[in-house]
Amino acid sequence: MSLQIREERIAIYPGTFDPVTMGHMDIIRRAAKQFDRLIVAVLNNLSKNPLFSVEERTDLLRQVTADIPNVEIDSFRDLLANYVRQKNAQVIVRGIRTITDFDYELQIASINHKLNPDAETIFMMTNPKYSYLSSSVVKELAHFGGDMMDLVTPEVEQAMKLKFNRMNGGAK
Helix, strand or coil, rough: CCCCCCCCCEEEEEHHHHHCCCCHHHHHHHHHCCCEEEEHHHHHHCCCCCCCCHHHHHHHHHHHCCCCCCCCEEEEECHHHHHHCCCCCCCCEECCCCHHHHHHHHHHHEEEEHHHCCCEEEEEEEEEEHHCCCHHHHHHHHCCCCCCCCCCHHHHHHHHHHHHHHHHHHHH
């Protein structure tokens, strides 16, 4: 009688997470239930001008996912297909809010599959209560002192207030 060893199911949830929102957290929590290990990978995209540095984003993600034991936080600068291969992951998780998201994500998934046929992309529909939510919306609200309750965690809200306070010379 031989014991069959099951391969660890590893998924990667990539994104900019600038900042991480409750919509992201919803996907993280749901995806973590589906896999042995979920790597939330912060994209270090040099073409974007993020509010938070990669280090700040990874630190915030570590804080807000500390209660989810199988979630690991990392960052990458390579092609996603290469990063997935490097981490021995089998799945890429992507959140979908709208049909526009689906169009874009389908193109990216097709490219990733061409570059790494061993990795599958799965799409998770966002909880309808977060369908309007994006990091851009949160940043605009924070910039103008809007209410971010239920949009981000308290840790993220505090970090955003501090960031905008520093950017505005302590005016807010």
